[in-house]
Amino acid sequence: MTKDGGGADLIPGLGDLPGKPSPGGRSGAGGRGAPQKRAKTPKKGARRPAGELPVARVAVDMSLPHLDRPFDYLVPAELDAKAVPGCRVRVRFAGQLVDGFLLERVAESGHDGKLLYLERVTSPEPVLTPEVAALAREVANRYAGTFADVLRLAVPPRHARVEAEPAPAPGGGPxxxxxxxxxxxxxxxxxxxxxxxxxxxxxxxxxxxxxxxxxxxxxxxxxxxxxxxxxxxxxxxxxxxxxxxxxxxxxxxxxxxxxxxxxxxxxxxxxxxxxxxxxxxxxxxxxxxxxxxxxxxxxxxxxxxxxxxxxxxxxxxxxxxxxxxxxxxxxxxxxxxxxxxxxxxxxxxxxxxxxxxxxxxxxxxxxxxxRAAMPRVRYAGEDAQLARDAAARTARLPNLAFEAARSALQDGPVLVQVPRRGYVPGIACGRCRTPARCAACQGPLSLPSSHAAPHCRWCGRIAGDWHCPECGFFQVRAVVVGAKRTAEELGRAFPGVPVRTSGRDAVLECVGPERALVISTPGAEPPAEGGYTAALLLDGWVLLGRPDLRAGEETLRRWMNAAALVRAQGPVVVAAEGSLPPVQALVRWDPITYAERELAERREVGFPPAVRMASLTGTPAAVREVLADARLPEGAEVLGPVPVPQAPGPQAAGPQAAGAQAGAEAQERERALIRVPRAAGHALARALKEAQGVRSARKAAETVRVEIDPLELI
Incomplete structure (x- = not known):
């Protein structure tokens, strides 16, 4: 490592880095006229390098982008047998002892300076295989990350007692x-x-x-x-x-x-x-x-x-x-x-x-x-249904869903999918429909049960004396109904039928073939023995109305995962507008055509996965610094930066609230999106990684979060 290499001199104790002469030392002969010194005889007990392949290339556990490369160390003779490729080691780096993985051993180092010795081999177990190491390097390059960060995901922490246990016998032949x-x-x-x-x-x-x-x-x-x-x-x-x-x-x-x-x-x-x-x-x-x-x-x-x-x-x-x-x-x-x-x-x-x-x-x-395996899917608001029940389009549980559940309960369990958990997660004024907010932190109010007072979902304060700031009305109405309230309503609608809930608090593993109503949030649906006799997919507007590029795709996935648990030709009722593409794809059970159409539309407007996209999130100055330093590939398009809404959470009230709020505003965060053609994805990741390395070498205090192909764009 040279003095001008990658800004590494900014790290304290750089003289102790491998391949760097120690402080005050001299390399080669002295100055002109300096007397020649005799070679010193090694002291008794001094460390000597291993006889064969004495140089170890080590991936040091450092996440600094400008140091994302292997470093050479000498293997002492006493560690020759233990220092095998893939093992965990401890090395001295920037004056400190840090962990690392020994990647390989070679005969010579490409650096002419002095090399430090490995301090010790933490474990001779070769936990990092060459295949996983090469994969980790490619993943780091693909996502503009560091090799050390990927290795933390790839290799679990060591347990010495487990390593000392005898290895179990192989599971046998094929x-x-x-x-x-x-x-x-x-x-x-x-x-x-x-x-x-x-x-x-x-x-x-x-x-x-x-x-x-x-x-x-x-x-x-x-x-x-x-x-x-x-x-x-x-x-x-x-x-x-x-x-x-x-x-x-x-x-x-x-x-x-x-x-x-x-x-x-x-x-x-x-x-x-x-x-x-x-x-x-x-x-x-x-x-x-x-x-x-x-x-x-x-x-x-x-x-x-x-x-x-x-x-x-x-x-x-x-x-x-x-x-x-x-x-x-x-x-x-x-x-x-x-x-x-x-x-x-x-x-x-x-x-x-x-x-x-x-x-x-x-x-x-x-x-x-x-067609033979799929359930029979119907949506609320069909023309024939509206002719009989004009309120079917706006009813949360239309007559079609009610009749389907009542008929199916005679043969077995019925699944009811509700997008929101809790009792009533959102309330508003009963007269003017103004959303109910906490007086202390302006967080949304909710009802945890039918007999509880409204409380804030951010700070937890009870708002028993809440009244509408617009019209002064004291009564509230439900904006969104959760799984617990749905279970309560269906329990009254179907007396004598067991009602079971499955959600984040308690997820059911499975249900039996007996008649029951199973109220579940998306992703927590338990399979039923023999399959469900019917499924009701309620509050479709909650899923479809999310401000997300993948809202339609994700809604269809959640619906189809739930409907797939229903017996063949069993009824499925979805409470959503029937003309929407996700609803039509569910009715026809044709996710392939929907995905192809969605991809074609994203290709027209330039959204992933038709293009590669990166997001930069941080303070305004830090984001602009990365954009200025990055040598973006030709054809790159920068969108933003735009302010990022503050994450919801509890806020303190009282004399210190103003200072805390001022500090939060001082740390305002922005987000910029960079869009490139798919062929330029690797060039984009490389440019962002180099820009992060420049900021890391400068010891920039503010960090920028870089995500390649982020899941959420809005």
């Missing part, structure tokens, strides 16, 4: 000793047999799978994993949440037997999760199913990657550099020559982009089979 099995649910798809045949032959088919409603998607995934393992390769399955992990885990146990796969979830705890992760690393398990963190699992000889329900926002990684499993698994499949399967009951525009680009092929059933 399932059923390679005996052939049928194709199961894949027979419902014209290309299903050829997809499994390609997996069995060791080829790498890539497919975007639109699953049929009612079929066991977990069993279909397990069958594809079983075929891959029988071909001698590993498999990786990524799903949205722990409930889906449990379903796929059970299906894999039935398909593969015990000991051939592991499930990775955050609920396991750090020790158990690390134990299972080591089982994959050491080859004891050849298949993995888990949530988004499992996308970096070190599966040996990877032959298949599977992503289920790629449109679920739970897949979005909240930590820098914010990689999405769809992109990571696609990169991984491309790098390793593995097959890829991206599936769901609906299809996202991102998956449609993969099909249109030729990277993947569509895997779907023909229309005749879809």
């Amino acid at each position: 399932p059923d000793d390679g005996a052939p099995r049928g194709i199961g649910a894949w027979s419902e798809y014209p290309a299903g047999a050829s997809f499994l045949s390609a997996l069995a032959d060791g080829r790498a088919p890539r497919a975007v799978w639109t699953a049929l409603p009612g079929l066991d998607w977990a069993a279909a995934i397990a069958r594809a994993v079983g075929v891959t393992l029988r071909a001698g390769r590993g498999a990786l399955v990524v799903v949205a949440d722990g409930r889906d992990v449990a379903r796929v885990d059970a299906a894999l146990k039935e398909e593969l037997g015990e000991g051939r796969h592991v499930a990775l979830t955050a609920e396991l705890g750090p020790a158990e999760r690390y134990r299972r992760w080591l089982a994959v690393l050491r080859g004891s398990a050849r298949a993995v199913v888990g949530t988004r963190a499992a996308m970096f699992a070190p599966v040996a000889d990877l032959g298949l990657v599977v992503l289920w329900d790629d449109g679920d926002d739970v897949h979005a990684e909240p930590h820098a550099p914010y990689p999405h499993p769809r992109e990571v698994l696609a990169l991984r499949a491309h790098r390793t020559g593995a097959a890829a399967l991206i599936g769901g009951f609906t299809r996202t525009t991102d998956a449609t982009q993969l099909v249109e680009s030729g990277w993947a092929h569509a895997l779907a059933a023909d229309r005749q089979r879809v």
Whole structure:
């Protein structure tokens, strides 16, 4: 590292960096006329470099963009056997001891200066495989992040006690000793047999799978994993949440037997999760199913990657550099020559982009089979219904939905999807409809129950004496009704019928075949034994009215995920305007045409995924500094910056409130969007990373959050 390299001299203690002469030291001969010094005899106990491959290249755990590169260190002779590629080490960096990963060992360093020694090997376990290291570097470049940030997502924290445990025996040979099995649910798809045949032959088919409603998607995934393992390769399955992990885990146990796969979830705890992760690393398990963190699992000889329900926002990684499993698994499949399967009951525009680009092929059933498996979907406000019930268009539970539920309850459970949780999350003046706000912080007021006083959703204050500031009226009305209030209303409408709720507070795993009303928020719908007899999708305007580019796409995904739990030809009633494209796509059960149309419209107006887009969020000065330093690719278009609304939250009242408010205004944040053609995506990420590196070298105090292809644009 030279003195003018990347501004690194701004770091305190730079003289202790590897490849840099120590402070006050001299390199080479002294000045003119300086007496020649005899070589010093090494002191007893001095460290000596290893005899073979004495130089270690280390990825230091530093997230500074201008230091995002490996550094060379000497391997002392006493650590020669332990310092293996992929192990964890401790090194001295900028005068401090920091963690790192040893990437490789080489015979010589490209730097002429003095190298420091490795301080110690934390663990000789090679936890960072070459395949995962190369993937992490590509992901960092793709998302304008740092290698260290990606490694924090890829490699779990170490547990010494777990590492010291004896490695479990491998799970044995291929399932059923390679005996052939049928194709199961894949027979419902014209290309299903050829997809499994390609997996069995060791080829790498890539497919975007639109699953049929009612079929066991977990069993279909397990069958594809079983075929891959029988071909001698590993498999990786990524799903949205722990409930889906449990379903796929059970299906894999039935398909593969015990000991051939592991499930990775955050609920396991750090020790158990690390134990299972080591089982994959050491080859004891050849298949993995888990949530988004499992996308970096070190599966040996990877032959298949599977992503289920790629449109679920739970897949979005909240930590820098914010990689999405769809992109990571696609990169991984491309790098390793593995097959890829991206599936769901609906299809996202991102998956449609993969099909249109030729990277993947569509895997779907023909229309005749879809019609036989789909439920019968009707929307509130049909002409015939309005002729009988004029209030059906505006009623929250129109007569059509009420009659469908009453008839279906005779045969089994009925699912009711409500977009909002709680009792009454939004209230307004009963006379003039002015939204009810907290007098202390101006936060929205809500009702937690039928007998409770209004309280603020931001600061929690009780507003028992609230009155409308516009007209002085004291009574309130509900603006939005939550799941708890819906359960209360339906319980009175259907006396004697059990009412069960499933949401964030308590998610039901499953329900039995007996008659019951199951009130659920989107994403928490429990499967029913034998399927639901009917489903009611209420308050569609709440989902469709969100100010989000993906509102229609996300609404259709939530509706179809719920309707797919209904028995074939069972009634589904959606409370939404029937002329809207998402409603029509649900009625026809045709998410493919909707996704293709949505992608075509976004291509016309220049929105993702038809283009690549980056968002910069920070203080106004910091955002403008990044834009000024970034050498954006040709054709880049900068949108903004525009102010970012402050996140809602509790605010203090009293004498200190003014000072706190002034500080908040001083930290006003702005957001800028940069749009480029898809072909220039890598150039955009590189330009933003270089600009972040320049600010990092200057030791800029204000940070800028950089997201490539952010999930939310508005």
